[in-house]
Amino acid sequence: MKKVLLAALDPVHDNAVKLLNRKLSELGYQTIILPPGVHENEVIERAVQEQPAAILISRTLGYQVAEILGRLVDLAEAAGLREHTLLGVGGMAITRELGAELGFDATFTGELDIEEVVAFIEGKYLAENRQKIRFRHEKPDITGGYTYQFKDPRIEHLLDQITDQILEWVKGKTTPAIERAKIRLAFLEEEGGNFLDSNHKRAGEYLERYLKWCGPQVQAFYREGKLPEGVRRLNAAEVAKLMARLKQTDCDSPRLPPGGGKPLVFVQYGTGCPLMDSIHIKTVEAWGADGVLHFDPSWGAQQEGLLEGWLSHQHDGTILTLENLRLIRSAMQPTTLWNVRGHRGLNTPEVQILAATAGADLLKINIPYGATAGGSDPARLTVDGVYSLRLAAQYGLPFDIPGNDELSGVPPHKTFAGMLVMVMLGLKLGAKPIPKPLLCYSPYMQIEGQMEDNYVDMNTAKLEVWREIVDAPLWPGEPVGFMTHTADRIQSAVTTAAHVALAASLGVDAVTMASSDEAYSKGAISAAARVDTLRAVRDMLRFMGNSRFQATPRAALIQEQLRNEVIAVLEKVAQRGDFVAAIHEGLFGNQQDGLYAGRVGRDTVMIA
């Protein structure tokens, strides 16, 4: 095996040298490690004797670094070593520019990457250096390997009853959203996309049919070109500039969990502007995120019909149009996972269509949540939701089920009951559900005193109870650590990282995490705030490695209690025999819990 000479030109060995020595020895290299603080003359003299394949130098002190290392390189050259011996350098004081000025064959910066070092010793480094090592090759499948088998026959039976009732109830019903979705699908099938496209022969005809089912604001947009207040059209030059800029960018980056593996890390975006979103997405990709979730403005969800074109506005949430979605997708790395939410509002079916058309990987549908905290009328959203699940199944796209109604103060067992209904409903329609229990400082559980000692027990119980019920993927959201963040970015990054670590410790498949601007409400999330928490999460996951959190025995008690309460809710809902009525009557969360049935889209369900 090849001989490698290691030397730290500092008074003490830095850990990189010791680590290299151990790892290279383990790989079978014959390593010679010189005492710390060795003079450059001695390094070269020893190298002349040993004729190693490579000399690896570490230098962490900045003082005289260039002078000393330059001399060492010249000595190596004078000793005739350079034709057979490679010279590599690394350490805190070393930058790529410095390594190049000093004439080293390779410069190692950042964290020690043993594979990179070995490739270099083996003479492959320089060749491979031309083609950057790629960290990501394909999109992972979150639902892969799960059977979706219910482990508790009682719960399975109850869900069966409830979902059968839902499917029976929606039969023969339609809504303006479904009618628009059908028109949209037919138009897309004819390779249309843009209703205002003068090049498409039948665009005008489709638009007329579409507008029949739209609200006044959307009609005014298409008929009179009137933009909703605060909305601006982006011009082609702006979009072209962004695309030109992004074309030069490759944001392939190492995954956040050390060595890859679970969990996938998702970040929400929705600055109001697809151009700014694209920059934020590139930023989070470069800092290690695996996927992103599109957030749209709530006003868009409250009107019948969707706008079109490249649109921005100066408020939270980016307007859902096919063009905006396509623009955002084209800015992403091909390996980035993309979720577009349509869990509430009056355009749920159409959102699934646009998302799938633009290349989304994941959808988001949750009827009980959308019909309460999401503000949509329960009957309307039930009809739209079932139709949307059918679309998800047709597209083969998994859909996730957020449990964020818990934030209003709903007890988690009620939220979970609603999510379980969605799991079963999705499965029955051939879709692949992903439950998203919320890891947070649960308002209800605070009041109940379940989070007084620590945050681990409660959150552990919330995840473990799902494992006890069904063999499904788990994706805590949304984002994790909700209600623990303050406007202090350090505090915010710490609690986010702690929650991601807990989720990772419990073996979840994915997490959604916040930026350090999560608790700041007076302005848009800044790009810098995205970096803050991704940095924190990376280091926290590194810190934790394969070690695990240890919950107290209380976690098991909470878990058991949760499970019993979930069953109790499902029993009540099944007994009620009317899912829509169950939502109205607060079985998934009532006024005392801070939930009200939604009103948007009331009385719009029609007989087909």
Add this chain to the structure above:
Amino acid sequence: MKSIGILGTAKNTGKTTTTLYLLRQIEQQGEQAGITSIGLDGEEHDFVTRLPKPRMELPCGTLVLTAERCLEQNEAKVEILERTGLRTSLGELLLLRVKESGRILVAGPHRKQLLEKALNYFSRWGTDVLLVDGALNRAVPMTVLDGVILTTGAALVPDVEGIVRHTSAIIDLFQLPMEEEFTAASTQPQVVFGDGEKAVLNLRSLLSEEYLPDFVAQINKPVRAITLPIVCAPKLVEKFLKLGGVHFTRSRLIFSDPFRMLAGGNPIEWDAVIQFHRQRGGQVRCFMQKPLHCITVNPFFPRYDPQTATYKADRLDAVKLFSALRKVAMPLPVFDLYVEKNVDLWKICQGGEINES
């Protein structure tokens, strides 16, 4: 093709300024100029002191050899003439022609063997004069070039006497006479004793005291000549000569070349060795010599300000510095290119008359 290396004694001694000065003159003569660097040149700010550096602005038509990764930062418009397959830590070396003048980042062949190969590429594309920018503390790759210009200044040591001593010592190394009688028959040291016996000494470098006793033990009778084509530290050569004592009196000491000597240690220490040996009637020679065309001096130096933890530009008394330097360098010309705008550097490098304008 003629190749000239710009050898700096420290950072900020004016290597880039000298290179660009010469480059302009070569272009004006209608000759095809080529440029490369054994380090990294053309950064906007020095990566140690953060002080701004002269812009490496290359005229249209110049041939440049630089690493692929430097291309991203180029402001000049360039045409890729050839991919060389030669690799450095910044990627493959590419031979370029400047199409539109602008700032350019140059990081070329980082070791001697690659520089030697690079010469062929330049010559193949019709280069008349190739300028090779040096790098901090690295002289040996310059061995393969036709000659060098030395740049020094206050950045080396911020006092006139220190600069003068150092410069004069380097000049001495380049003025060591060439050996004509003996040849470097081996890569290891060889001794010719006074009685005609020859011996190859088992030594591949002389950089620490470890092998010194064995080495000295082999010197058991008067020496006529000893060749040292290995890398050696001047302090150890001095010790070796002292330990060998009378056996070395009037002997001839032959080194490989001034570049390797510079790699082995400080020129002032070398000067001490040379003086010591000469005082005992000995001679000091080199197997290979290269012309030192002239010396350019930069009175500017970066002074560290502990108050702000930054470097600030400062300068030495130029009049004192230049008169002292010219005295020791005679007949080698010494210039302040920041002040003297009409020096015909190119003519001097061709071995022409000194133009004291």
Add this chain to the structure above:
Amino acid sequence: MKRTLDQVVDALDIETFVLCGDEEEARQIGERLLAELNLPHGDIVFLEFNGCGARLRLRSYLHRPGQGYPWLSPQEES
């Protein structure tokens, strides 16, 4: 010549610690600082007073989402 500030994607944050007597004084210092630096859309993101001073984080949105972004234009020559 483009301004360096044009390269800031969205917000410019200033993090500091000021000596002051109470939270209100800290707030005033923060607001004055933003005004002195002539930064647009200034706001105090975070303020925590304890003992003798306050931890402050000030923010100015140089470019808000939905506006035009100077960083989209390639760097021009001076």
